[in-house]
Amino acid sequence: MHISHRSVVGCLAGVALGIGSTVIVQRLQEQRLPQPGESQSRPIPALTSPLLLKGEPALGDATAPLTIVEFSDFECSYCRRFHEQVMPQLKSEYIDTGLIRFVHKDLPLPFHPHALPAAAAARCASEQNSYWDLYAALFDQQNCLNCKGVLAIAAEEELNTAALQACMERKSTVALINANRSEASLHNISATPTFVIGPTQSDGSLDGRVIEGALPWSTFKSTIDEALREVPRN
Template sequence: MSQNNARSSLFGALFMPALILGVLIILAILVISFRSSPSAPSAGNDNTRTLDASLISQFEDTYDALGESVGKPDAPITIREFADYQCPACGSFAPTAKRIREEMVESGKARFVFFDFPLPMHAHAKQAAVAARCAARQGRFWDYHDRLFETQRDWSQRDDPTSMFLDMAVESGVDADRLEQCMTQGGPDEVISQNQEAGKAIGLRATPTIIVGDTLFSGAVSYERIQQAVERQSGGGNG
């Protein structure tokens, strides 16, 4: 027994350090592989990049007309948002977007354009986008848009949120019968698909994606950073 115990102790003494060393080597390889991977963000990238002039021209000439906009067409700078109504990060950014519209847009410093980018993993995102676009046909897009984000947690958990979408119509000053008819007929489907194509054209990686002039922020971004980007670019008239 004592001989067996001695062998077990020796095995444990040799095996455990080797196991730990092996784990450390594997972790080191994984870290090196991640850092060298082209898809991994480089240090200091901060999910921010600059769009080239040809893409900005595409927005000005084609894509902007597909979004829902507010503000003067000749504002010094345009702020664009791509979002999914069922995306939690988009819901968190919604108050910032509303503040942009109430402060920067109202003061004439910027124009704001919203684009739909419903993600396939969100079961009700496309239906919500359709409902908002149908509300836009009655001139109540922004009221309905805001209610969708305010109530996101409730309707996103339902098997069928249609009744909530119709209730929101009444809350937003929208004719519910007309909204339901528009949703049933799928009128806005084509423009939503075109919005998604615009997102693909800029290599959209996440929602929300915010474009301030030619600066793209992937993911939610603070009001302060957007304000800084506006101040930095508006003097040059980029937008």
């Protein structure tokens, strides 16, 4: 899990769920466990208003009982861990079965030089009906973002890279990503990945619980099942 913070040159990882969770602060090659009683140096994320979901990339049934929003960074190693270890089971057991709608929001962190172009490329792939294909490829080839670049990865997915690059350079594309960043900041969301889980709303918004970190599948699953039990049934 990575954190965007002015005084942090590195990333924060761990699971911030429940009592006894461990937070790891990583600065370059130094890792330090917080000491007992040590105060939190940043505000705790919580929604101050519903998230706006209209126009964001989404998987699953729009009328699914539960919606999960991820704030993610394509260069974040913990986001890749979620993509590799959790997303396949989440998709097969909950998204494909109509129980969950999964929505992506971009939170490219400033110390990741390839995160913003990757976010722009993925959004622009939507114009070629290939958002989720490039989403997966960018995480699968995260270690190649530096040596290949996003356009080369997109070319391997048979995308029109000239059209993709033209879209990536539009001010409107960057504006969409910056709107996600601003929304995250409003709710004190600065870590990637961060998830918001709540009942699906017909007005295209989401209010719910904020969870930080690349949780193991067993924990993520139990959190989802608890949230599903709390969804009002007609």
